[in-house]
Amino acid sequence: xxxxxDLPSHALLExxxxxxxxxxxxxERGALRGVVDMQWPGFxxxxxxxxxxxxxxxxxxxxLLAGVxxxxxxxxxxxxxxxxxxxx
Numbered sequence: 001x002x003x004x005x006d007l008p009s010h011a012l013l014e015x016x017x018x019x020x021x022x023x024x025x026x027x028e029r030g031a032l033r034g035v036v037d038m039q040w041p042g043f044x045x046x047x048x049x050x051x052x053x054x055x056x057x058x059x060x061x062x063x064l065l066a067g068v069x070x071x072x073x074x075x076x077x078x079x080x081x082x083x084x085x086x087x088x
Contacts, residue, residue: 008052014079020047041066
């Protein structure tokens with residue numbers, strides 16, 4: 001797999017995470033009939049990478065998303081956490 005060398009901007013990643021959360025909510029409500037999906041980080045990672053390109057392996061992004069402890073809105077905290085970890 002070829003990785004994109006440029007990371008998305010904070011704003012773009014946050015916006016894409018908002019869309020991923022909405023799509024995941026629809027997935028839980030419809031396909032899972034209200035069952036909580038414990039594999040949500042993988043869903044979010046696949047959604048983000050499908051929209052923004054393979055800037056990181058999906059498994060790594062899923063782990064990073066699962067490790068977010070939000071201070072305010074989850075998507076903003078997640079974007080900050082992911083980009084900080086990937087830049088270090």
